[in-house]
Amino acid sequence: MRPRNGARVLFALVAGLTGCETREECVPKPVPVTNASGGVYRCTAGEDCPRSSRVSLCVADTDTQLECVRCLDTECVLITPLPESC
Helix, strand or coil: CHHHHHHHHHHHHHHHHHCCCCCHHHCCCCEECECCCCCECECCCHHHCCCCCCCEECCCCCCCCCCEEEEECCEEEEECCCCCCC
16 A cells, blocks of 8 residues: 555655746846945845835845845845735
8 A cells, every 4th residue: 555655645746846837926036226326235244235214134035025135145135025926
C-alpha cells in the first residue's frame, strides 16, 4: 500500500507545480528612490535611505501590506504592496 500512497503524493506534487505559474503582477518590483537631480540614493543599510512619514523601513523579505524602503544592492528602493489578487 505504501507505493500507491507515494505515487499519489508525487502525482499531486507534480500536478500542483505544473499548474502554478507566477503572474507578472504578483512579483514585487522595487522602484529606485531618486534624489532631486534624478540619481539613485546609495546605501549600505535600509536605515540610510530617505523616506517620508508614511513609508516604513522594510524589516523582512516577506510580503508587506504597506510601502516600505530597503537597501538593495547598495541602492535605496521602494517596495510597494502586492495586489490582493496575489
